[in-house]
Amino acid sequence: MKEFSVKFILPDGFLIFKRPVIKTATVAKGTDLLTAATKAGVILNATCGGDGLCGKCKVVVNKKTVPACETLVESDLEVRVPKGSLEVRIKSSLSAEEFTKGIVLKRENAYKHSPMVRKIYLKLPELTANDNASDLDRLYRELAGKIDGVHISAKFASVKFLSGTLRDSDFQVTVTLGLKDGHFEIISVEPGDTTKASYGFAFDIGTTTVAGQLVDLNTREILGTRIAFNKQAAYGSDVITRIIFASVPEGLEKAHKAVVSNMNEMIGDLIKAYKVNLADVYAIACAGNMTMMHLLLKVDPSAIRKPPYLPATTAFPTIHSSEVEIEANPKGLISFLPGVSTYVGGDIVAGILACGIFETDELSLLIDIGTNGELVLGNKEWMIGAAASAGPAFEGSGLSCGMKAVKGAVQKVRIDEDLSVHCDVIGNGKPSGVCGSGYIDLLCQMLKRGIIDKSGKINKDTKSGRIRLGETRPEFVVAFKSESGAGKDVVINEDDIENIKRSKGAIYSAVIALLAKVEKDIKDVKKIYIAGGFGNYLNIENAICIGLLPDVERGRYEFVGNSSLAGARMSLLSTEALEKTGDIAKNITYIDLSAEPAYMDEYIASLFFPHTNLWRFPSVR
Amino acid sequence: MPIELVKEKYSTPINTVEIGLGAQTVKIGGESTLPFLFDEGSMPNAPIVAPEILDCEPTEWSESLKGPFGDSMKDPVRWASKCVKDFNAKILCVRLQSTHPDYGGKNADHVIPIVNAIAKSAGVPLIIIGGGDDERDNDVLPKVSQALKGENCLFGIATQNNYKTLAATCLADGHSIIAESPIDINIAKQVNILISDMGFDPARIVMHPTTTSLGYGMEYVYSIMERGRLAAFIGDKMLAMPFVLFVGSEVWKTKESKESGAAQGINWEVATAVSMLQAGADLLVMRHPDAARTITKYIEIAMDRGGNK
Structure with a gap:
């Protein structure tokens, strides 16, 4: 097979010793440039996965800009990679930042402290002539009193060197037990007392x-x-x-x-x-x-x-x-953590564990706002769950200046009457982008100041230097280049607003459709838990203002942050909690919203700020 | 045993929109029942037909459609007069087709004298519709609106993506407005809210739920209109607007209306218009005089049957 060499020339920002970085791959004739680039270690943007739909993997070949995924290698090539086509997400993970220790839930320690893996320090009795139990049996015998009524087995690797370890350590060892397949397994035996390090x-x-x-x-x-x-x-x-x-x-x-x-x-x-x-x-x-x-x-x-x-x-x-x-x-x-169905996974089960919906008498609702919005409604008697395709907008993805809730992200916004913008930035530095909670504030404030109308269109007649025509769409400047930490203006454009509108519409309409399924009204729900990767903060008032969340008494809401992570943590720390997840998963009935005729109608009605049926949001002016 | 009919009574009537001035004023809407169910509510204003004329000689109209108008179509002012005098029109719809880039892209200076002359000679209320190109409409319609200031016309068409200019100018010059949505009850309501949010009186909005011809998905329009009406009757003020349907322009672009002779086209327009009336249409913009005459008669009979005159 014929092979060609493809040279990828990276943009100026990647200069090393003032010489451009060139990466080369040798590929077979007919290979597409996206694959060739990956082979060369150049990760291009390709949100559609190379289907030729997203148009983000643009590269320059012979002075012509072409999509890499649709361009085949027919000869030796020199390919220039524009800055915008480089996959930035890969980079961002390397500089992942600690955002805090997260939100600590009321139920954090609701279950007995019994980690799924635990260490036990044992001092075995001295060997005597009339005790001919094997080394492993002697371990079992000692452990019996220390682990409540659960069967114990041993991993072969921990038996292989057991005799030596016991004798070398004078029969003083730390046994590490892990819960696997419903019983404890000895996963390691170490000399001495190492119980502190776990x-x-x-x-x-x-x-x-x-x-x-x-x-x-x-x-x-x-x-x-x-x-x-x-x-x-x-x-x-x-x-x-x-x-x-x-x-x-x-x-x-x-x-x-x-x-x-x-x-x-x-x-x-x-x-x-x-x-x-x-x-x-x-x-x-x-x-x-x-x-x-x-x-x-x-x-x-x-x-x-x-x-x-x-x-x-x-x-x-x-x-x-x-x-x-x-x-x-x-x-x-x-x-x-076990899941319920294809579209309601272990992350939601974790969320239920963290919020405790399955142990309450009152009707509660968990809304987890992620790439797929998932909801569970119920109490200790019953639970139903559904998923809605919300998209990653509230995670800061797919938006022109969106970012995760890390240092440099705008997490709170206030816009004054003179349209001056006041941002609260994570880490108190200059704003580099906007995270989920920031977008919610921003949209609510833009609505209040008349910068956008209820359909999300930017009002071009507003007199302000912050409102302008961007490359193709009108946009609003949140922070000018001089005030920003990104080296460019931080903006929100009509496409971003449209994106957020669809996300919030998918979530809200799913809530209404799920309630309708069991003939309940949002007023019957006594507690609403909001989970999601917004950051550490979510302004419920503003989330209601844009129509993301139903307009009910604010006291019913509780923001629980990443409840999936919280549930995983609780399961890690308590076998009791881990066992509960199985029961939770079994008790949730999955509802396929796409099979509900009313859902699509609800969704279209939700594509408005706050909603086409304004009476659903009486407190929003 | 006599059968007791189930009767629905609704709380909120549809808004009444007045078009024109003085004795010539045309009122549409105001009903408190689904069409012609006089046992359930009233229809104070009969639905009405507005003949549609263009501000330039049509190039795409079929011979059977042009026939009745003869050479009056060469001059929009004469065409308008003919509609009023020969075909008894009580209200007229003028489509400013010449402003569309595909039909000459004429500007306001060209259109205003024509519209003014029509207003003067026809002597009936006017519905003014833009050429359908957003950019051109936003340029021409404000100027035409200003020229007709105080005449209480009905202007169109405002859509979800292009409503601000027209709403602002109608507000300033005292005209009513047509708000269009793509066969979608939610978007219909959204456009009404957006226009109202600009300070426009909701009672001066007429809804266009999108017209389709018989055989081209008319059932969808029918059910959207019916749903809108039912929501309005139980109190949804943002859907309580009269309906306008552009039956003529939709029917006469189908191949069924153009082929097989004039009778088929006329019948096609009649069938579509009747369906729309039964769905709740208050204002029908039609093209063929024979179809318009038949529908006017139909409305008369339907209204009379209820003893509602």
Whole structure:
């Protein structure tokens, strides 16, 4: 087969010693440039996953701008890569920032402190002539009194060197037990007392965002948190594109590696920051949607998108970290929170665990605002759940100046009557972009000041230097280049507003449709939990003002932040909690909103600020 | 055993919109029932037909449609007079087609004298519709609106993406406005809210739910109109506007109306118009005089049957 060499010339920002960076790949004739670029280590933007739809992978060949995914290599080539085409998300994960330790929930310690992996220090009685029990039996005998009524088994690796370890340590050892398949397994036996060093990670694997947390299993203290964009985004921004991408073995391998590298980076970063030894990381609890779990475990997800839309399983078994190349103690365990159905995953079950809806008498609602908005309504008697395709706008993705809730993100906004803008920036520096909570404030303020009308169109007649015609669309300047930390104006344009409008419409209409399904009114719901990757703050009033959340008494709302991560953390720290997740998953009935005729109508009615039926929002003026 | 008919009574009537001045004023809307169900409510104003003329000689009209107007079509002013004198029009719709780039892209200076002359000689209330090119409409319509200031015309067409200029100018010059939506009850309501938010009196808005011809998805329009009406009757003020339907222009672009002789086209327009009347139309903009005459008669009979005159 004929092969050609393709040279990729990176933009000026990547100059090293004043010489442009050139990366080269040798590829077969007919290979597309997107694949060639990836081979050369140049990761281009391609939210559609190379389907030729998103138009983001533009490169310059022979002075002509072409989409890389649709351009085939027919000869040796020199390809210039414009700055805008480089995948920036990959970079951002390397500088993932700690945003705080997150929101601590009231129910944080609702369950008995009994980590899924625990260490027990044992001093075995001296060997005597009339006690001929084997070394392992002697361990079992000692443990029997210390673990309540659960069957114990041993991993072969921990038996292999048991005799030596016991004798070398004078029969004083620390046994590490992990809950696996409903019973405890001895995953390691170490000499001496190492019970103090026992750490775990909780992960929330989202379609757009991955969050990881280092937790001290002994003290239940959260040591640090990292968030980053999911690196799989390079293979498509939504779940369906990712499934298609991962439907072939090479794609699955890439998607798997991407998220594993997300997790490993976070683990590496946090253990370094908190001086934790990697070998002391024994337990990981993961919550995520069904597709993310499939991709993480390298399980073919293709059946998820073909009727009747089934996952391989909704409850993946606990595995050893070595089985998926996660960098922790290889004997350590990784547990996955079970899901309900293809579209209501373990992340939502985690959320229910964290909010405690399943243990209350009163009717409660959890709204998790992510790439897929998920909702669960119910109480201790019953629960129903649904998913709505909201898109990643509130996670700061897919918007011209959107960013995660990290340092430099505008998280609160106020606009005065003279249209001057006051931003509260995470980390108190200059604004580089806007995160979810910032966009909610921004839109509400723009509506109040008449900068946009109720359909989200920017009022071009408003006299202000902040309102102008952008490249193709009218836009509003949140921060001018001189005030911004991004080296450019921070703006919001009509496309961004349209995007947010669709997201908020999908969430709100799903709430109404779900309530209608059980013939309930929003007024019957006594408690509403809002979860999502907005950051540490969400102005409920403003979220109601733009029509994202129903207009009810504000006291009924509670913002719980990343409840998926919280639920994973609770499961990590309590086997009781972990066991509850199975019950929760079984008790939620899944409702397919797309099969509800009223849903589409509700959705269109929601594409307005706050809503086409203004009487639904009596307190919004 | 006698059968007791189930009767619905509604709380809120549709707004009444007045077009024109003095004795010539035409009132549309005001009904408190679905069409012609006089046991349930009243229809104080009968639906009305407005013949549609263009401000330039039509180039795409079929022979059977042009026939009745003869060479009056060469001059929009004569054409208008013919509609009033020969075909008994009580209200006229003038489409400013010449302003569209595809039909000459004429500007306001060209159009205003024509419209003024029509207003003067026809002596009936006017509906003025732009050429359909947003940019040109936003340039021409404000000037025409100003020229007709105080005449209490009905101007169109405002859409979700282009409503501000027309609403502002109608507000300033005292005209009513047509708000259009693409066969969607929610968008219909949204456009009404957006226009009202500019300070426009909702009682001066006429809704265009999009017209389609018989055989081209008319059922969808029918059901959207019916849903809108039912919502309005139970109190949704942002849907309580009369309906205008552009039956003529929709029917006469179908191949069915152009082929198989004049009778088929006329019948097609009649069938479409009757359906729209039964869906709740208050104002029908039509093209063929024979179809218009038949529909006017139909309205008379339907209104009379209820003893509602």
